[in-house]
Amino acid sequence: MELNHVITDNGGDPNQFQKQPVETVTSPQPHTKERSKPNLLYAINDNPPWYLSIFLALQHYLTMIGAIVSIPFILTPALCMSDEDPNRGVIISTMIFVTGIVTYIQATWGVRLPIVQGGTISFLVPTLAILALPQWKCPPENEFNAMDEGERNELWQIRMRELSGAIAVSAMVQVILGYTGLVGKILRFVTPLTIVPTVSLVGLTLFEHAAETASKHWGIAVGTTAMLTLFSQVMANVTVPFPVYRKGHGIEIRKFLLFRLFPVLLTIGIMWGLCGILTLTNVFEEGHPSRTDVRLKVLTNAKWFYVPYPGQFGLPSVTLSGVLGMLAGVLACTVESISYYPTVSQMAGAQSPPLHAINRGIGTEGLGTVLAGLWGAGNGTNTFGENVGAIGVTKVGSRRVIQWAALIMLLQGVIGKLGAIFIMIPDSVVGGIFCVMFGMIVAFGLSTLQYVDLRSARNLYILGLSMFFPMVLCRWMQQHPGAIKTGNDTLDSTLSVLLGTTILVGGLLGCFLDNIIPGTAEERGLIEWANEMPLGDDNINDGTATDFDFPAGMETLRNWKWTYYVPFLPTYKLQKQS
Known part of the structure; x- marks a missing residue:
């Protein structure tokens, strides 16, 4: 029996860490090999002290808040809402509130991995396609300005009801796939060469979003990226003296791994403070996107207290074109989450996810999307890649931290002013964080190539085509939304959405080619991959996971x-x- 070492806390004290011998986790499946747990500060079942957990949870919250808030800012103009409409804050609070509910259910009773569930860009593409249909286009500006407040509210609420129905009904497919176990049946076809393009294209597709936010001020963005790199990589093992009071001993000075535990939180705090100084000294002129008061109106218009509830914008409506169009987002999220589960389990020091956990995870994610639709969030839920990257940066994979993060989201969803404060983080700071996080998503996707034979011309062909072709096709489809004309508007919009989603096209292409082009199991990486994610019926629960x-x-x-x-x-x- 091989003994490895992981860093664990000493008696629940986060300021002292010592190496403890732990038994290597081995898989009972055929072709197994011993795999040691990664070097973690807190593994999946470790429970940091509550006060430390709150700060670690806040770090996860800050990691996801920029991405989740950006979705309503893209969504609300398509809903025909004005920039000054205070209901924008209600939609933001609703999305974060539902995120908190689903995240807690998923981490506690669902797949039970330390993952954050929240709004996803995958649903924005079909959403914008639906709202681009002639019947949902916004009226001319002069007509809009002539409307009274009630008419303006009905204008965007009827569109929200259309989205809510489409999201809730289409997500039932994901619920059925998960809770009936059908998703486990397709695992045999989800190979490493399916995972690589699916996960990697998430980060590669988001580069424009990262570039757009970072370009608001490249100096701040590059400084943010450099500082996060310094804290999380260069200074990860640097200890900081920290006073601690012990009953009967008085105040003692202990060493604390500050930079390793809170690199994201420290980076955001320092760079946000720098932007505040540059704002006060007017180095950033009035209206500059990196000023800390650029979104001050969001804070002043936000409600102090509001509890989102199902049907708050009216009873959802259901149309065939909306459901079929939104189904593309559901399928893309399903493949993406399946790709994340083995990665997150390995990063968090957990055992390989058994079939029941995968089934439950996908079913719970679908249930979360149904709730998001009924609540009127205007988006679905999916595993947040940004927070997967945060686990890799911080080396904290504790389930308890994510549960605390879910509670923070629930609190923020109810206290509107609290969420509005974090919305005021300058875009350039968020863009610098994204450059690191999205890059890590790409890297995690590419890391799956360790299982396949990269000397094989077959594998290189599949990899190259499944990565490059979606970026070409989907970009063109997004720039030419009316290119498909079959004579049926519903079919046109559905095909446009399907062919405009890179992770869906890349994942399906990689899966199709890898399963039809001849290749040995060893060449395709199936033998090694089975140690991480046993495929189909081979993933039998023997009670050890x-x-x-x-x-x-x-x-x-x-x-x-x-x-x-x-x-x-x-x-x-x-x-x-x-």
Whole structure:
């Protein structure tokens, strides 16, 4: 038995760390190899002290807030809302509130990985395609200005009801795929050469968004990236003296891994403060996008207290074109999340996700998207790649931290002023963070290539085509939305959405080519990949993957034999253990 070392906390004290021998986690599947856990400050089941967890959770919150807030700012103009409409804040609060609910359910009872669920760019593409249909186009400016407040509210709310119905109904496909276990059946076709383009294209597709925010001030953006690199990589092992009071001993000075635990939080705080100084001294002139008061109106217009509720904008409406168009986002998110699960489990020091956890994770994600639709968030939910990157940067994979982050989101969703404060983070600072986080998503996707034979001309062909062709085709489709003309508007919009989503096109192309072009299992990386994500029926639950058991009620489930046949329960297929 090989012994490895991970860094763990000493008696729950975050200021002292020592190496403890831990037993290597091995898979019981054929062709197994011993795999040590990564060097983590806190692994998936570790519980940092509550006060430390709050700061670590706040770091995750700050990582996702820029991305999740950017979605309503793109969405609301398409809904025909004016820039001064205070309901923009309501939509933002609703999205973050639902994110908190779904994140807590997913981390506690769903897939039970330390992942954040939230709004996704994948749903924006079909959303904008739906709102571009003739019946949903915004009226001319002169007509809009002539409307009273009630007419303006109905103008955007009827569009929100259309989106809400499309999102909620299309997400039922994801719910069915997960909770019935159908998603497990397709795992045999999700190979490393499917994962690579799907995950990598997320980061590559987002480069324009990162560039747009960073370009607001390249000096601030580059400084943010450089500072985050300095803190998270160069100074990761530098300790800082920290006074601690111990009963009976008085105040003691202990060493604290400040830069390793809070690189994102420190970077945002310092660069945000710098922008504040440049704002006060008028180095940034009035109206400069990097001024800290550029979104001051968002803060003043935000409500102090508001609890979002289902149907707050009216009863959702359902149309075939809306549901079919939004289905593209649902399918893209499903493939993307399946790609993230083994990556996150490895990063968090967890066991390989068994079939029941994957089924439950996808089903719960679909349920979260249904809730987002019913609440009127204008978007669905998906695993946040930015927070996956944050785990890699901070080396903190604790499930408890994500649960605290979910509570912060719920609190922010209710107290509008609190969320508005973080919305005021300058775009250039957010852009600098994105340059690191999106780059790490690309790197994590490419890391899956370690399982395949890169000397194989077959694999290189599939990799090159599945990465490059979607970037060419999807970019062209987005620039020419009316290119497809079959005579049926519903079919036209659906095909435009499908062919305009890079992660969907790349993932399906890689999956199709890898499964039809002849190649050995070893060449395709299936043998090595099975150690991380056993495929299909080979992923049999033998009771050892306890990281994914429910936090309560497991003894009762094991005593009920019928639970062995329910695809989303931790006892699924337990009877097949040897």
